Amino acid sequence: MLRMTLYSGPLSMYGAKNEIAALEKDLPVDVVMVPFTAEHRYEPRHPEVLRINPKRQVPVLVHGTVEIFDSTQIFEYFEKIEPAPPLWPATPAARARARLRELWSDEVFFPPVVRLMSLQGRLTEPAAVEAIAEVERRYLELEALLEHAPFLAGEYSYADIAFLMAQLFAARMSAPMTASTPRLLAWRETVGARPAVSAILRRFDATLRQLGLPIPDFVARAASAGHD
Ligand SMILES: N[C@@H](CCC(=O)N[C@@H](CS)C(=O)NCC(=O)O)C(=O)O
Numbered sequence: 459m460l461r462m463t464l465y466s467g468p469l470s471m472y473g474a475k476n477e478i479a480a481l482e483k484d485l486p487v488d489v490v491m492v493p494f495t496a497e498h499r500y501e502p503r504h505p506e507v508l509r510i511n512p513k514r515q516v517p518v519l520v521h522g523t524v525e526i527f528d529s530t531q532i533f534e535y536f537e538k539i540e541p542a543p544p545l546w547p548a549t550p551a552a553r554a555r556a557r558l559r560e561l562w563s564d565e566v567f568f569p570p571v572v573r574l575m576s577l578q579g580r581l582t583e584p585a586a587v588e589a590i591a592e593v594e595r596r597y598l599e600l601e602a603l604l605e606h607a608p609f610l611a612g613e614y615s616y617a618d619i620a621f622l623m624a625q626l627f628a629a630r631m632s633a634p635m636t637a638s639t640p641r642l643l644a645w646r647e648t649v650g651a652r653p654a655v656s657a658i659l660r661r662f663d664a665t666l667r668q669l670g671l672p673i674p675d676f677v678a679r680a681a682s683a684g685h686d
Pocket residue numbers: 467469470471472473500514515516517527528529530564
């Protein structure tokens with residue numbers, strides 16, 4: 459298969475979703491890390507990102523003449539060009555549920571985490587307290603879901619990859635999962651132990667360390683497990 463280029467960022471949650479999926483499917487992907495600093499964030503934007511994505515965001519994928527953006531669109535492309543191992547369930551109903559759960563992660567779970575990004579250091583303010591409470595309610599929803607299945611949508615799928623990354627950012631933003639959701643904690647251990655996932659967690663550990671940013675404990679554990 460022709461090699462492809464994935465433009466991602468060292469701390470891009472959405473790019474990391476695609477990096478994990480590429481590793482799971484052993485796809486011939488070269489990852490290009492766009493410039494990112496704590497001070498200037500994604501400025502200056504990578505020229506290929508500016509050319510291909512009108513939203514000026516990573517991830518962006520180039521595969522021959524195919525140029526696409528958005529992590530979920532890239533998941534769909536990966537699944538078509540390399541169906542094995544499958545990362546969407548087989549039946550239409552199960553697949554629809556998994557797709558919805560993947561969307562839920564980015565568009566329902568994540569918005570309060572985004573709000574928390576500008577509220578760090580002001581966590582006792584009502585807006586922050588409400589955002590953390592909303593994240594905690596979402597964790598409880600998933601805890602109930604995991605009573606019936608080991609993964610978020612039946613078998614391990616893109617839905618698990620998306621939520622693994624989203625909850626990592628929630629943990630970084632002072633809204634971590636806790637002992638009140640034991641099934642969810644066990645789910646994270648299982649997903650985090652997958653080679654494709656732990657490779658990316660180790661990368662996050664190194665980047666956070668380099669930038670002098672706090673490292674969620676499960677990320678540090680995954681990194682130290684990789685060095686045993
Ligand atoms: N829905 C998009 C979100 C992409 C996104 O928010 N990317 C972030 C990095 S994780 C970014 O490029 N942010 C810079 C910006 O929005 O200016 C996806 O799933 O790819």
